[in-house]
Every structure is written in C-alpha cells, then in structure tokens.
Amino acid sequence: MFGVAKLTRPMAKAISKKTGIPVTTVTRVIEVGLPVVVAMVSKKRAARGKTK
Numbered sequence: 923m924f925g926v927a928k929l930t931r932p933m934a935k936a937i938s939k940k941t942g943i944p945v946t947t948v949t950r951v952i953e954v955g956l957p958v959v960v961a962m963v964s965k966k967r968a969a970r971g972k973t974k
Contacts, residue, residue, distance in 0.1 A: 926953055926956060929956075933948075934948040937952075
C-alpha cells in the first residue's frame, strides 16, 4: 500500500511512547492491521448498500 508508512509512523511513535512497545513492533502491527480493518469496513458498507 502506498502512503501507509506516512500514516503509520506518527501513529506508531505515539502508541510506542504511551505503551513502551518498540516503534518497529507497533509499526508492523499497524501495517498488517490497517488493511484488514479497511477491508472489513468496506465490506460492511457494501453489504449495507445492497439492502437499501
């Protein structure tokens, strides 16, 4: 995904600062989890649009 690194880096730094988990670990989790969340949300929106 293009541009994901631009979004995840500041978010990972903030999460790392609050939790104490290393930035690289948080970044990896966000980069894997973000596409999954986007897919779930888009799938839900598509299903909701078909019922109306």
